[in-house]
Amino acid sequence: MAKTSTKERATPATHEEKLAELKAHMAELQKQENAQSQLISILHKAQSLYGYLPNHVMDEIAQTMGIPTAHIWGVATFYHYFKLTPPGRYEIALCLGTACYVKGAAQILQAVKDELKIDVGGVTEDGVFSLAPARCLGACGLAPVAMIGEKIHGELTPKKVVQILKDYRKQAEKDK
Amino acid sequence: MDNTKKLTITINDKEYKVDPGQTIMQAADKCGYHIPRLCYHPKLSIEGACRVCIVEVEGMRNFIASCCYPVADGMKIRTNTRELRQARRDIVELLVDNHPEDCHTCERDGNCELQRLVYSMGIRHRHFTGERKHYEKDLSGASVIRDPDKCILCGRCVRMCSEIQGVHCLTQAHRGFNTVVMPAYNMPFAESVCSGCGQCINVCPTASFVEKNYTQELFEKLNDKSLIKVAQFAPSVRAAIGEAFGLAPGRNMEGQLIAAMRRLGFDYVFDTQFAADLTIMEEGSEFLERLQGNGPLPLITSCSSAWMKYVEQFYPDMLDHISTAKSPMSMASAMIKTYWAEKMKIDPKKILSVATMCCTAKKYEATRPELDVHGMRATDLVVTTREMAWMIKSAGIDFVNIKEEKPDSPLGLSSGAGAIFGVTGGVMEAAVRTAYELYTGETLIDIELADIRGFKGVKEAKVVIDGKELRLAVAHGLGNAHKVMEMVRKDRNRFHFVEVMGCPGGCIGGGGQPYATANSIPLDEEALRLRAQALYDLDRGKTIRRSHDNPDIQRLYREYLGRPLSEKSHELLHTHYKAKLPRGIVSPELKIV
Ligand code: SF4
Ligand code: SF4
Ligand code: SF4
Ligand code: FES
Ligand code: FES
Numbered sequence: 105m106a107k108t109s110t111k112e113r114a115t116p117a118t119h120e121e122k123l124a125e126l127k128a129h130m131a132e133l134q135k136q137e138n139a140q141s142q143l144i145s146i147l148h149k150a151q152s153l154y155g156y157l158p159n160h161v162m163d164e165i166a167q168t169m170g171i172p173t174a175h176i177w178g179v180a181t182f183y184h185y186f187k188l189t190p191p192g193r194y195e196i197a198l199c200l201g202t203a204c205y206v207k208g209a210a211q212i213l214q215a216v217k218d219e220l221k222i223d224v225g226g227v228t229e230d231g232v233f234s235l236a237p238a239r240c241l242g243a244c245g246l247a248p249v250a251m252i253g254e255k256i257h258g259e260l261t262p263k264k265v266v267q268i269l270k271d272y273r274k275q276a277e278k279d280k
Numbered sequence: 281m282d283n284t285k286k287l288t289i290t291i292n293d294k295e296y297k298v299d300p301g302q303t304i305m306q307a308a309d310k311c312g313y314h315i316p317r318l319c320y321h322p323k324l325s326i327e328g329a330c331r332v333c334i335v336e337v338e339g340m341r342n343f344i345a346s347c348c349y350p351v352a353d354g355m356k357i358r359t360n361t362r363e364l365r366q367a368r369r370d371i372v373e374l375l376v377d378n379h380p381e382d383c384h385t386c387e388r389d390g391n392c393e394l395q396r397l398v399y400s401m402g403i404r405h406r407h408f409t410g411e412r413k414h415y416e417k418d419l420s421g422a423s424v425i426r427d428p429d430k431c432i433l434c435g436r437c438v439r440m441c442s443e444i445q446g447v448h449c450l451t452q453a454h455r456g457f458n459t460v461v462m463p464a465y466n467m468p469f470a471e472s473v474c475s476g477c478g479q480c481i482n483v484c485p486t487a488s489f490v491e492k493n494y495t496q497e498l499f500e501k502l503n504d505k506s507l508i509k510v511a512q513f514a515p516s517v518r519a520a521i522g523e524a525f526g527l528a529p530g531r532n533m534e535g536q537l538i539a540a541m542r543r544l545g546f547d548y549v550f551d552t553q554f555a556a557d558l559t560i561m562e563e564g565s566e567f568l569e570r571l572q573g574n575g576p577l578p579l580i581t582s583c584s585s586a587w588m589k590y591v592e593q594f595y596p597d598m599l600d601h602i603s604t605a606k607s608p609m610s611m612a613s614a615m616i617k618t619y620w621a622e623k624m625k626i627d628p629k630k631i632l633s634v635a636t637m638c639c640t641a642k643k644y645e646a647t648r649p650e651l652d653v654h655g656m657r658a659t660d661l662v663v664t665t666r667e668m669a670w671m672i673k674s675a676g677i678d679f680v681n682i683k684e685e686k687p688d689s690p691l692g693l694s695s696g697a698g699a700i701f702g703v704t705g706g707v708m709e710a711a712v713r714t715a716y717e718l719y720t721g722e723t724l725i726d727i728e729l730a731d732i733r734g735f736k737g738v739k740e741a742k743v744v745i746d747g748k749e750l751r752l753a754v755a756h757g758l759g760n761a762h763k764v765m766e767m768v769r770k771d772r773n774r775f776h777f778v779e780v781m782g783c784p785g786g787c788i789g790g791g792g793q794p795y796a797t798a799n800s801i802p803l804d805e806e807a808l809r810l811r812a813q814a815l816y817d818l819d820r821g822k823t824i825r826r827s828h829d830n831p832d833i834q835r836l837y838r839e840y841l842g843r844p845l846s847e848k849s850h851e852l853l854h855t856h857y858k859a860k861l862p863r864g865i866v867s868p869e870l871k872i873v
Binding site for chain 2: 140159162163166167170171172173174175176177178181182
């Protein structure tokens, strides 16, 4: 069974396995009436499998469900929830929950944006980082908090977060 | 409720009796009130997005969009109060706030629905200085180019492309301020499922969609002394180009067009109608071949370029039904660069072959490498009716009053059958006239096929040739083409011969025809009918009404090609189609929301 959490995209299945699971999901829906209206559900499934919506997967959905690709694209771009680019190697989930907000999450966000030159929802050009907002990560005691990859970083300051990002980048370079 | 009972309403305090079951806008139209509108088009589903069409209805708290609200008995409607005028004006002002101030240098200056709307609202200056959207133009397509900055998001193109054309190339992607009309994945047009039909251009109220323009290049080349400039023009161009000069639809401007093209600098002006006759000779013979068991039936026509690209992407499994005969434009070009060049002892490399077409997809067709002759591009440039009209104006030629001229020989003389090629059903009618006589050796007396004339989406007819009943089908607009293809797929024996035209009404409704004028709408059915009538009249007025009776066609076969489907014909007049990606999705049920 492939993992469905978008945060741990580590290594679930091969492309073939993911596709098989997506197709099974579509086949199930096709038994229902109005299968085409299930597009959102299918896109959710695809994103949970792939971490985002690759074009070739949307092509698959189009062919299988008989839904024009442009229509799928319209829906996928309409909802902010759907990601259209692969997430960065490290996904930054920056907490904007109440506790973190009170402790200056907005400034942290600004620092991250400036450092990485991306917006919320974006991916850095080198593919190392992507940035997403998060609601309470359940670590309010450490506010302000960000989760980077699988790790929680707390008591952030703008300066501290920039340093942390630099460390991750070094790590990424080494891994290459 | 008795549906035939009339409703009593008042509009601006005057009482009217109107039919039930229509919208306020439709009722008002019939009472002589043209409520301003933008996203509404009678042929498309109602989107109700722009709110330009608001009216006041007594007892309702807010203004309502008249294009999507049904009229009801006793309704008291106001269309022109002070408050309404203000509100409408605000709505339109908001649209233009996010629109470039480009009119002077814009392709649609003077022909723009938005411009007219802004003017009629009394908006005389612009206040806005905020953020305006800016996107790259998509110049990749061979036929259609897209400038999102000019888009006001009325959605007409998206509905046209999906509901009428069944191509579903376009969508409104993203949301709010960031909404952009684009193909899937924001892919360049050249890589999309776009058929090049240009119907999005026809319905777009602004210059957000326009054809790829070749007028400057053509002006340059017309000045090039080293080239021999040869023109051809499609049947439907003559039936519509007058509209671009303020004439009523349906005036045949053939003679004026020829005269004007000579004044523009063309050395020879031929007529695509001649090549339409040639197409009929080849396609008609191909049909008879297949009827005798050589090749699959039904035979499906292939002269519409948008249709060809559509078929390659949406029905790649049915390509063996498609006629191998090239389109009249490509046949004419092939003959210009071989037969005619040899006859004139001209180096074909020195020939500039230019086609004026009612069609934007022909621009793409001209670039197809499989249509090259002897390693040369057959058609060097394609301009639309609109572009040609602009060139004539720009060159200061008095088009309307010019003395009519005749086309050049030997690729200029045409039969009536060649003329009706431009109307849905015309190719079929022309083919039957010739196939009948080639097959039976007898003369067909009643040559007008009433069943396949008119604008019904899919038309069916039967003719008897030599005791054999042949079933014919005709479709126009790619959405209808799709319907006919599904019929064929279900039952390959249902029809013997199928004609498909990619555009509504056939070439007369092509994506390159003149824009709708101030008091008309894009693809107005009455205008289409009048254009069609011009071609039918042209046919009736000719003594030669069958392609095989055209003496210049007979001469061409005698001197050069031998006979239809000869080796030489195959080399120069036939082609093959290949499956293309991306694969199109055939989805008739889905209405884009
Ligand atoms: S699209 Fe119309 S309103 Fe816009 S710049 Fe062109 S002419 Fe002006
Ligand atoms: S040219 Fe035709 S197929 Fe292409 S986007 Fe426009 S309407 Fe759709
Ligand atoms: S491109 Fe033209 S037709 Fe399409 S939504 Fe924009 S303004 Fe309307
Ligand atoms: S609000 Fe940020 S971790 Fe709870
Ligand atoms: S025309 Fe009625 S809402 Fe646009």
